[in-house]
Amino acid sequence: MPSHALDQRLFERTNNLTDDNNTVLASPQDGIELITNWLRVIEGNTATQLIESDLKDLRDELTLDQPDADRVKGLLLNLADNTALVAQSRNVQEQTEGKLDDVAFTLRTLAGL
Numbered sequence: 001m002p003s004h005a006l007d008q009r010l011f012e013r014t015n016n017l018t019d020d021n022n023t024v025l026a027s028p029q030d031g032i033e034l035i036t037n038w039l040r041v042i043e044g045n046t047a048t049q050l051i052e053s054d055l056k057d058l059r060d061e062l063t064l065d066q067p068d069a070d071r072v073k074g075l076l077l078n079l080a081d082n083t084a085l086v087a088q089s090r091n092v093q094e095q096t097e098g099k100l101d102d103v104a105f106t107l108r109t110l111a112g113l
């Protein structure tokens with residue numbers, strides 16, 4: 001499958017983690033799977049190093065029997081901020097910028113903001 005198709009599905013799956021009422025619709029296992037897929041796409045990209053590190057930390061936290069809610073929230077907020085920064089970089093196409101901004105919004109929603 002072409003990577004752009006995978007990327008599109010990841011954007012859609014990420015943005016579908018919450019509903020219109022900001023209710024979380026995903027389990028920690030769903031999050032782990034989604035994170036693993038995102039890591040495959042962004043791995044080795046210097047523009048996304050901060051995101052890659054936070055994603056790995058979040059994945060590790062979600063694998064615990066009882067993830068620390070405050071740590072998860074902090075990681076989600078860091079991811080949202082760093083995703084928004086990547087969206088504003090000069091190398092990002094306008095269409096991708098909007099998708100990244102939507103992901104940042106979803107991450108903030110997941111964090112409870």
